[in-house]
């Protein structure tokens with residue numbers, strides 16, 4: 001990635017373009033979903049049921065996988081009925097949707113949450129929010145050898161760390177498992193503190209019997225999950241103009257902006273080489289940037305938040 005703020009700090013960044021692996025099952029999603037799909041097959045389930053918001057990249061990938069591989073999917077959604085481009089795709093992919101309200105969705109961590117849904121869909125295998133947990137992380141551990149195989153082509157003999165966006169912490173935990181302490185993993189956390197990312201990463205590492213080191217969590221939420229301010233939108237457009245990498249504002253844009261902050265603060269020594277994981281999410285790019293795109297075309301509309 002040739003961006004002026006990287007070049008002037010003497011930092012090299014290689015982007016692991018997981019957004020390119022599939023048009024629909026994009027980014028980190030397949031790595032997190034694959035072990036759940038295998039577990040569902042081993043349990044002789046017919047399909048999968050999971051949960052997320054009206055812009056969920058996870059549900060989008062799950063619904064697309066269901067359509068591609070011909071298994072039924074059910075999505076439990078946060079809030080009341082919404083018509084978003086993601087929701088339209090979910091329906092087009094054949095996912096059956098249930099809107100849980102906000103309180104109902106908050107109950108997802110309660111012990112009895114799944115009972116009702118297991119009774120209603122006894123042949124479907126439940127997958128935690130975002131494809132999370134140890135299984136999802138184990139799928140993401142496979143990203144480490146994927147990068148090692150490509151180092152020679154990059155002309156690198158080694159790298160100094162990973163940089164990626166964090167939502168639930170599953171992908172980061174997977175990299176920590178895969179690295180087993182060999183290289184540090186830096187997570188730019190796109191959700192506020194009360195989402196419990198640190199606890200979730202700790203839980204996964206504990207379940208895997210791994211020591212709790214080899215990673216750093218840095219705040220990248222910029223005022224809240226999926227909050228998009230005009231500085232972030234401008235940053236994304238500037239990076240896209242200066243490279244060939246498309247970004248979206250909820251995860252990858254915030255992660256790269258947090259990297260710039262750390263690079264400019266001298267967090268990494270000159271000559272450092274980092275692997276930036278492009279975790280996908282581009283299906284939500286247009287909706288997430290819409291207001292800012294409109295303000296760009298019509299500056300009189302002013303600064304807006306989404």
Ligand SMILES: Cc1ncc(COP(=O)(O)O)c(C=O)c1O
Nearest residue numbers: 057167168169170171251279281
């Ligand atoms: C595009 C994108 N990037 C990053 C993440 C964060 O991944 P994780 O929940 O594994 O931390 C997500 C959420 O699943 C996502 O959709």
